[in-house]
Amino acid sequence: MLSLCTIVKNEETSLPTCLSSVKDAVDEMIVLDTGSTDRTPEIAKQFGARVYHFEWRDDFAAARNEALKYVEGDWILVLDADEVLTPQIVPQLKQAILQPGNLVVNLVRQEVGAIGSPYSLVSRLFRNHPAIRFSRPYHAMVDDSVVQLLQREPQWQVGYLPDVAILHYGYQPEAIASKNKFQKAQAAMESYLAKHPDDAYVCSKLGALYVQAGDIARGVELLKRGLDAKSIDDLVLYELHYHLGIAYEHLQQLSLAKYHYQAATQVPIFPKLKLAAYNNLGNVLKDNSKLQAAKTAYETALQIDPNFAPGYYNLGMTLKVLGRLEDAIAAYQKAINLNPDYAEAYQNLGVVLLKVGYVQESLSAFARAIALHEQHNPSEAQRLRQGLREMGFNV
Incomplete structure (x- = not known):
């Protein structure tokens, strides 16, 4: 028996999509509401979920562990309201929980709209074992309890499914802004860090948050402190x-950026998780005029994930500088095929098409780039249009 377990607060918009994705894959749905003022509990009940209530304590682990108390299934699948289960993973998931030695099955999560790493590995599928519990107030996870359990009961194993199992929409800019995610994360992790100053995991997460917020010096100090920790998990070392x-x-x-990106690519973790490191390494090499090495980094990223649109775009940029214009055109077109709203790819495709004399095709690409820029970056649309006018083109 497989149980969905989720904690929610004011998720009436996203919860229906989440529960729709799992309703035919699980045997029961447990929803723990932490203080909704909208229709979230009602919607959960409409999907057949059992809804319980819990007073929020600024501690995700406490809430997740409260939800576990109500689970009746042998296996637990944990999702947040801004996540969905991919339909193609369900047969693999069902097969994995039938394996008698599996204790935890790690799942690949795609971070839809994330600026950084497009994939992560999350411990969201595990046996309903009394010793498995969440820890850490933010980015709550069962990993700490699983490590301790494996030391006592070595007959268990931790597996993973290589295909994308979860789509996570919470890192899209509008979702982050609407829920003050950065502020909540920072407050929770700073409180935890005060009690665990040398914890590599929280140094990684909070250090990354500082860097993203523009507090670079503070972020570097914390990330370097994490590297000095006595015990570092490979995933944390990568981050x-x-x-x-x-x-x-x-x-x-x-x-130094090159050194750390290269070190990240050498960490022995699931290759898909290293995609962003290879891509960023390529960017640093390209900016340093190491074009062949940059090309190799991008090609490695695309070998890992042939559907990685930014990899094709960056490869196209490199091929353009190398003078391989037809190959650059092909790379930009692959990026556009994967992401039809890729304004920068259309714009640079237009540049290369113009260089090789395909004027009408170039103007079509520029027109599409301008239309896309007008939706999200009007100033760039105006700059591009003005530049074309100065060249004698009215797009």
């Missing part, structure tokens, strides 16, 4: 190096 790479890019210290 520490990856976010240090980002920080040093912001500081224009490209040799």
Whole structure:
């Protein structure tokens, strides 16, 4: 028996999509409401979920553990309201929970709209074992309890499913802004850090948050502290190096950025999780005129994930500088096929098409780029239109 377990607050907009994605895959749905003032509990009940209530304590682990109390199934699938289960993963998921030795099955989550890493590995499918509990007030996870359990009961194993299992929409800019996610995360993690100053995991998460918020020096200090921790999980080690790479890019210290991105690519974790490190490494190499090395980094990223549109775009940029214009055109077109709203890809496709003499095709690409820019970046649309007029084109 498989149980969905989720905690919610004011999720009437996203919850129907989440529950629709799992209603035919699970045997029961447990929804713990932490203080909704909208129709969230009512919607959950309409989907057949059992709804319980819990007073919010600024601690995600406490809420998730409260939800676990009501689960009756042998296995637990944890989703948030801004996540959906992909339909193609369901047969694999069903097969995985039938394996007698599996204790936890890690799932690949795609971060839809994320600026950084497009994939993460999350421990969201696990046995209903009394020793498995969530820890940490933010980014709550069962990993700490699982490590302790495996030491006592070594017959268990941790597996993973290689295909994307969860689509997460919470990192889209409008979702972050609407829920003050950065502020909530920072407050919770700073409180935890005060009690656990050398915890590599919280150093990684909070350090990355500082970097993203523009507090680079504070972020670097915390990320470097994480690298000095006595015990570092491979996934955390990757994140520490990856976010240090980002920080040093912001500081224009490209040799250090390159070092940390390269270190991130060498960590022995699931290859898809290293996609952003390869892509960012390529960007640093390209900016440092190491074009062949940049090309190799982008090609490695595309070998890992042939559907990675930014990889094709960046490869196209590199091929353009190398003078391989027809190959650059092909790379931009692949990026556009994967992401039809990729304004920058259309814009640079227009540039290369014009260089090789395909004027009408070029103007069509520029027109599409302008239309897309007008939706999200009107100033760039105006700049591009003005530049074309100065060249004698009225687009």
